[in-house]
Amino acid sequence: MSKTILIVDDEAKLRKLLVTCFEEDGFATIEAGSGAEALAAFERRTPDLVTLDLHLGTDNGIDIAREIKKISDVPIVMVTGRGDVIDRIIGLEVGADDYIAKPFHVREVLARVHAVLRRSGPTTEANGTALAAKSAHFAGWRALPDRFEVFDPDGNPCALTTAEFRLLLVFLEHPKRILSREQLMDFLGGASYAPLDRTIDNQVARLRRKIEPESDSPAIIRTVRGVGYSFTEDVTWS
Numbered sequence: 046m047s048k049t050i051l052i053v054d055d056e057a058k059l060r061k062l063l064v065t066c067f068e069e070d071g072f073a074t075i076e077a078g079s080g081a082e083a084l085a086a087f088e089r090r091t092p093d094l095v096t097l098d099l100h101l102g103t104d105n106g107i108d109i110a111r112e113i114k115k116i117s118d119v120p121i122v123m124v125t126g127r128g129d130v131i132d133r134i135i136g137l138e139v140g141a142d143d144y145i146a147k148p149f150h151v152r153e154v155l156a157r158v159h160a161v162l163r164r165s166g167p168t169t170e171a172n173g174t175a176l177a178a179k180s181a182h183f184a185g186w187r188a189l190p191d192r193f194e195v196f197d198p199d200g201n202p203c204a205l206t207t208a209e210f211r212l213l214l215v216f217l218e219h220p221k222r223i224l225s226r227e228q229l230m231d232f233l234g235g236a237s238y239a240p241l242d243r244t245i246d247n248q249v250a251r252l253r254r255k256i257e258p259e260s261d262s263p264a265i266i267r268t269v270r271g272v273g274y275s276f277t278e279d280v281t282w283s
Contacts, residue, residue, distance in 0.1 A: 048073070050092055050096060051075045055078050055098065055101045066154060070155055075090070079102070080106075081104075084109070084112055094121075094122065094161060095119055097109060097121055097123055099123055099124065106125070120161045120162065122145060123145070124146075124149075125144075125145075142161045143157050161207065163193075164193035179191065180283060181282055182282075186198060193207065203255055205252070209251055212229070212248050216276035220276045220277075221275065221276065221279075222275060249266060
């Protein structure tokens with residue numbers, strides 16, 4: 046079956062452009078011109094990916110992204126007419142998987158959408174087993190950096206956003222070290238993360254909710270008060 050993309054934008058001409066772009070590439074599409082229409086679309090059918098304009102007239106794309114993430118881990122590609130760093134930070138903070146600034150070329154959009162879908166979707170061989178890749182093992186979990194996949198101790202896939210997986214990978218590459226927020230910012234995105242320390246705190250909180258046995262009493266990612274965070278588990282690579 047074709048994957049379905051929900052296009053959320055208050056500009057009808059842009060929606061039409063993206064519909065044509067995606068459908069010519071084999072995707073099915075759903076259009077929404079407002080936040081209410083976008084959320085209503087989820088009641089009818091959960092899409093495989095959402096392109097979401099950050100500025101939806103009277104609606105706020107960040108608020109819509111938060112509402113979507115409450116009901117689904119569907120990948121979100123933010124689209125905006127402003128290259129504002131703060132917008133980018135906030136978009137990634139609420140769980141967006143990628144960010145495209147207008148004006149853009151449709152080929153760039155397609156490339157980014159395909160990349161996000163590859164990272165967020167399972168990759169299997171014909172017999173249904175996961176493709177072999179160098180993996181990291183910690184506390185019974187297994188992460189495949191090349192595939193952006195992570196599996197819990199029972200072997201079930203855990204849906205992480207791209208930003209969450211990148212943060213996990215930083216911890217896996219630096220186990221049992223205290224990493225300051227500034228260091229984590231540098232590892233994840235350099236200076237573009239600098240304006241908001243809370244970006245890292247919120248990303249850690251989201252990751253904890255998905256990999257910690259008890260996210261309210263985290264044991265895998267420990268808070269070092271006044272400094273940053275430390276990944277407490279042994280990590281082995283194979």
